[in-house]
Amino acid sequence: MSSETAQAAAGGSVESKGLKSDALGLASATVIGVASTAPGYSLAATLGVVTAAGVGFKAPAIMWIAFLPMACIASAFYYLNRADPDCGTNFSWVTRSIGPRWGWMGGWSSMVADLIIMPSLAAIAASYTLSLFGLHSQADNLWWQLALGILFIMAMTWICVVGIELSARSQLILLGTELGVLVLFSVVALYKVWAGKIHGSVQPSISWLTPTNMGGAKALTEGMLAAVFIYWGWDTATSVNEECEDSSQTPGKAGVLSTFILVAIFVVVTFAAQAVQGPGYLSDNSSDVLSATGSIVFGTTGIGWFCLKLLVLAVLTSSAASCQTTILPAARTALSMAMHRAAPAKLGEVDPKRLTPAFSSWLYGVISCVWFTALTLLTRYQGGDVLTWSALGVGLMISYYYGQCGFACVIYYRRYLFKSVKNFFFVGLLPLIGGITLAFLFVYSLKDMTKSDYTDPAANWFGVNPVMVMGLGALLLGLPLMFWWNTHDHAFFRVRPDPIDTRPPPEGGDPLPALVEPGAPR
Amino acid sequence: MAGEVVLGYDGQHGSEVALRTATQIAAAFKRPLVIVFGYSPTLMGGDVGDLRRAVRELGEQFTEKAVADVKALDPSVEVEVQLVDLRPAEAVLEVARVRDALAIVIGATGEGPMKGALLGNVTYQVVHRSTRPVVVVPEPDED
Numbered sequence: 001m002s003s004e005t006a007q008a009a010a011g012g013s014v015e016s017k018g019l020k021s022d023a024l025g026l027a028s029a030t031v032i033g034v035a036s037t038a039p040g041y042s043l044a045a046t047l048g049v050v051t052a053a054g055v056g057f058k059a060p061a062i063m064w065i066a067f068l069p070m071a072c073i074a075s076a077f078y079y080l081n082r083a084d085p086d087c088g089t090n091f092s093w094v095t096r097s098i099g100p101r102w103g104w105m106g107g108w109s110s111m112v113a114d115l116i117i118m119p120s121l122a123a124i125a126a127s128y129t130l131s132l133f134g135l136h137s138q139a140d141n142l143w144w145q146l147a148l149g150i151l152f153i154m155a156m157t158w159i160c161v162v163g164i165e166l167s168a169r170s171q172l173i174l175l176g177t178e179l180g181v182l183v184l185f186s187v188v189a190l191y192k193v194w195a196g197k198i199h200g201s202v203q204p205s206i207s208w209l210t211p212t213n214m215g216g217a218k219a220l221t222e223g224m225l226a227a228v229f230i231y232w233g234w235d236t237a238t239s240v241n242e243e244c245e246d247s248s249q250t251p252g253k254a255g256v257l258s259t260f261i262l263v264a265i266f267v268v269v270t271f272a273a274q275a276v277q278g279p280g281y282l283s284d285n286s287s288d289v290l291s292a293t294g295s296i297v298f299g300t301t302g303i304g305w306f307c308l309k310l311l312v313l314a315v316l317t318s319s320a321a322s323c324q325t326t327i328l329p330a331a332r333t334a335l336s337m338a339m340h341r342a343a344p345a346k347l348g349e350v351d352p353k354r355l356t357p358a359f360s361s362w363l364y365g366v367i368s369c370v371w372f373t374a375l376t377l378l379t380r381y382q383g384g385d386v387l388t389w390s391a392l393g394v395g396l397m398i399s400y401y402y403g404q405c406g407f408a409c410v411i412y413y414r415r416y417l418f419k420s421v422k423n424f425f426f427v428g429l430l431p432l433i434g435g436i437t438l439a440f441l442f443v444y445s446l447k448d449m450t451k452s453d454y455t456d457p458a459a460n461w462f463g464v465n466p467v468m469v470m471g472l473g474a475l476l477l478g479l480p481l482m483f484w485w486n487t488h489d490h491a492f493f494r495v496r497p498d499p500i501d502t503r504p505p506p507e508g509g510d511p512l513p514a515l516v517e518p519g520a521p522r
Numbered sequence: 523m524a525g526e527v528v529l530g531y532d533g534q535h536g537s538e539v540a541l542r543t544a545t546q547i548a549a550a551f552k553r554p555l556v557i558v559f560g561y562s563p564t565l566m567g568g569d570v571g572d573l574r575r576a577v578r579e580l581g582e583q584f585t586e587k588a589v590a591d592v593k594a595l596d597p598s599v600e601v602e603v604q605l606v607d608l609r610p611a612e613a614v615l616e617v618a619r620v621r622d623a624l625a626i627v628i629g630a631t632g633e634g635p636m637k638g639a640l641l642g643n644v645t646y647q648v649v650h651r652s653t654r655p656v657v658v659v660p661e662p663d664e665d
Contacts, residue, residue, distance in 0.1 A: 032565055089569045165564050167647075325566060332569040339572050350576045352584075353534055355563070357573060 026254055028168050031175055033234060033258030036325045039265050040178045040290075040318030042230040044128070045120050047270060048286020049226040049391045051279035054219035059279060060208045060271040062220075066227030067263050069441075070234065072434025073402045075426050076409035079506050083412065089336045090405055095515060097412035098404075099497040100342070101482065106404050107337050108478035111364075113397035114330035116474065117229070118368040119375045120390035121326065122149030123287070125319045131291040132312045139288065146376055150369045156323040157365030160331065161351070161358045174321070178314040182265055185290075185311055186272035189297045193275045198296060204275045209267070221444050225395035226388075228441070230266055232398050233325055234258065286387055290315055327364060334360035340515045342492040343485065375470075382466070389467050392445075396471035399442040406435025412498060416505050427506050446472060491520040524622040526556045526602075530614040530648060533559075533584030536629030540659040541588060544627035545595045547657065553624055554600040557588050560613025561605060574607070581605050611647035618654045626652055630660040 050059045080093040090110050095103025126148035130139050138144045166174070193201040214220045273293050274282060285292035294311045298304035335357040338348025351358035379386050409431040410417070417428040449468035486493050495515050504510060529544040531537045541557075548555040559581040563573045585603040592601045606613035618626050631645050649656050 036566065084571075089571065092571075163564070165566070328564075328566060329569045332573050335576065336569065336572040339576065348576065350573070350580060352580055355532075355561075355577050355580065357576075 026257070027172065029254035030258045030261070031168070031171055033254060034179075034261055035171060035175050035321050036233040037231060037258075037262055038233065038318045038322030038325070039230075039262060039269075040182060040315045041121070041124060041322045042318075043182070043266065043269055044124050044288075044290045044315045044319075045387055046226050046230050046391050047273060048283045048289045049388050050223050050270075051274065052283035052286060052388065053215075053222035053226060055215045055223045055279075056213075056219075057202075057205070057208050057274065057279055058211075058214050059223070059274055059282075060267050061211050061214065062223040062227050063230070063266040063270050064209070064263055065211055066224050067231055067266075069434045069437040070228060070231040070402070071259070072430040073406050073438070074234065076406045076431035076434060079427050079431075080405065080409050080412065082506060083504050084512055089333055090401055091333055091336055091342070092340065092515060093412070094404055094408045095340075095495055095497065096512070097408040097498055100493045100495045102404065103495075104337075104342055104482050104485075104492070105475075105478055106401055106408075107333050107342065108482070109397055109401040109404075109475055111330050111333050112474045112478070113232075113394050113401065114326045115364070115368060115371060116397060116470065117326060117390055117394045118153060118323075119149070119372040119386050120394075121319055121323045122153050122368075122372045123376070123386045123390075125149065125152040125316060125323070127288045128291060128312050128315045128319070131288055132309060132316065142376070142380060146373060149372050149376070152319075152323070153365055153368050153372060156320060157327055157361055157368075160324055160327045161354060161356055161361045163354045163356045174317050177310070178318050179261070179265060181307070181310045181314045182269050184307060185294060185297060186268045188307075189272040189276050189293075192297065193272075198276060200277050202275050202278045204271060208271060208274070217444070218448055221441060221448060222392070224441055225399070225445050226391045227395075228398050228402075228438075229391050229394050231262065232394070233322070234262060287385060327361060327368075330364050331357045331361040334364070340492055341489055341520070378466070384466060389470060392467045393471040393474075396442060396445060396467070397475065399438040399445070400475060403435045403438030403442060406431040406433075406438065410435070412503070413506055415503075419505075423506055489522050491516050491522060494520075525624045526554045526621050527551070528556045528558055528614060528618045528621065528623040528626045528654075529588075530610065530626065530628040530644070531557045531559050531585065531588055532610060532644075533580070533587070534629075536631060536659075536661050538588075538591070539661050540627050540629040541591055542595060543657065543659045545592050545599055547625065547627065548599045549596045551624060554602060555592060556602050556604055556617060556621065556623070557585050557592075558604045558606060558614050558617045559585050560608045560610035562607050562609050562613075564609070578605060578607075611644045611651070614644075614648050615652055618652060623654045625655045625657055627657045627659060630658045 047059070050062055053062075055062055080097075084092055084096065089107065091103055091107030093103075094106035123145065126145045127139055129148055129152075130136065130144065135144075189198075190204065192198050193204065214223070273289070276293050276296055282289050282293070291308070291312050294308045298307040298311070300308065334343060334347040335350070337343035338345055338360075347360045347363070348357070349359045350356065375386055375389065378384075379389065410428055413423070413427045416423050418424060446468060449465040492515070504512070527544055527548040529537070529541060531541065544555055547553075561574060561578040561581045563570050563577060582605065585605065589601050589603060592599055604613075604617050606617065608616060614626060614628065617623070626648060628645050628648055631643055645658060649658060
């Protein structure tokens with residue numbers, strides 16, 4: 001323990017903010033980072049979507065390329081979090097650096113991103129639950145899908161509201177099983193392909209990993225759009241790592257460690273999975289890609305059967321973790337916005353018994369169920385599939401709000417960028433590259449979606465691509481809401497971005513003043 | 523100073539019952555009572571800043587009432603409040619360790635050991651990880 005902690009505790013003061021945990025060691029910090037990204041679920045949800053984008057055999061390459069802009073943005077997250085650790089949301093960062101209206105849209109877009117991915121989570125949970133119990137005949141049954149999906153969303157919301165939290169050890173066991181079974185899957189798949197034991201397999205090639213001949217700009221951006229989503233949540237590790245402040249080594253190490261684990265697991269599993277039957281098989285079975293490929297790799301009898309069930313179970317626990325790391329930030333962003341008077345006060349209520357933002361969590365859970373039902377019905381009767389649309393739609397949202405964060409970092413620290421090489425590189429250049437890449441991805445994808453051959457020609461709402469309606473529509477819906485709230489309570493919108501005398505340097509500094517003064521008039 | 527009685531407090535009925543016992547112990551041994559409220563939310567899901575602040579404000583209200591309750595029960599007991607930026611169980615353990623507490627007093631939750639172990643129940647964690655004696659106070663039947 002630090003001497004500051006000892007003093008704070010022994011000094012007998014009522015205030016003891018100095019007490020910080022250094023119990024959050026390397027393992028825990030890494031676990032939170034990796035678990036927030038939920039590799040099992042991310043792979044289950046995107047493998048088929050990425051291969052369907054028309055990148056041929058280049059899906060493994062897409063997996064690591066998509067990581068690059070995300071890593072750049074992680075640097076922005078890290079430094080913005082240093083300036084404003086007491087808030088720690090994208091919403092308040094953008095407000096401080098660019099202005100309240102952009103900040104409001106930043107908060108809105110991150111909540112909408114969380115909402116757009118919920119149908120994908122619910123659909124994966126439903127189909128892998130059916131797969132776990134061997135109920136394959138029910139897999140296409142609309143009512144089973146809806147019932148299981150809604151049950152899953154509500155159960156996860158309840159867990160977030162009650163504040164049930166797995167102990168560090170249970171989390172480590174779950175995550176260990178998840179990673180272990182994914183590695184096992186890859187190793188067995190590659191061995192069997194190499195030994196010629198799988199009929200219809202494709203001999204792997206190192207060229208699957210090289211960033212050349214990616215099938216054109218359209219395929220590349222569509223693949224990227226689906227793939228940025230797999231790294232979404234990884235930034236949580238950066239902000240959480242700030243929590244283990246006492247040990248100067250742990251934060252950096254945990255960040256680097258979780259990064260390597262994630263990139264390695266995504267690339268290796270994609271590599272192995274497409275060797276089994278080629279990329280076409282993955283896109284044809286996108287809704288249950290890991291259990292379909294897994295049944296070929298492990299077989300359906302004996303020890304193989306057990307491994308297959310373990311794989312399915314790992315995807316399920318991973319979905320549960322991912323669902324929680326989707327509901328929690330959404331509810332917390334709502335709470336943040338309410339606390340800074342950017343949203344109705346009701347959303348900022350903390351349940352006195354559970355100590356969680358219960359109201360905003362339930363509201364979010366219910367809206368998720370409605371959206372899941374609507375999307376499931378729409379895709380059922382209009383063509384297309386839930387996973388593809390959710391992954392691409394959320395890719396749009398992530399590009400928007402992560403990109404915005406990259407620019408926010410550069411604007412916020414603009415006076416410090418040339419103070420040192422380190423600043424220039426990590427606070428300026430990387431966030432800027434990330435921001436520009438994601439902005440390009442956002443604009444190019446939108447432009448691409450206006451063409452009729454995008455993702456699914458059969459699906460067409462009002463003459464426009466449904467993913468675009470969903471993504472851009474949800475984003476733009478924020479504008480009238482923002483203007484409505486502005487007429488209701490103007491206090492937040494009077495916030496001036498970035499007053500020079502209050503801005504701490506990238507090395508950190510005193511806490512920033514509140515965005516909105518307590519008791520400010522409407 | 524060392525040898526205080528440390529009370530894990532969350533403002534709920536169980537910890538109000540524990541508060542009575544803690545006050546009695548503090549009075550009997552003539553030791554100060556330290557009321558601990560850990561306000562850090564779970565780090566899963568990120569974006570903890572504003573929630574932490576909101577929970578801390580709740581903690582201030584709760585512990586203010588707790589101090590008044592102790593004074594009403596026994597005005598001679600010296601009371602101190604510690605709002606700690608840790609998860610509830612960590613907060614209690616940390617303060618008890620730093621103060622070399624005489625004992626930790628905490629309310630029972632009535633959950634079984636299996637559930638407690640899996641879900642990281644606060645009482646369960648404190649009982650099993652504390653280096654100090656722990657007094658677990660059950661809620662009386664009539665409630």
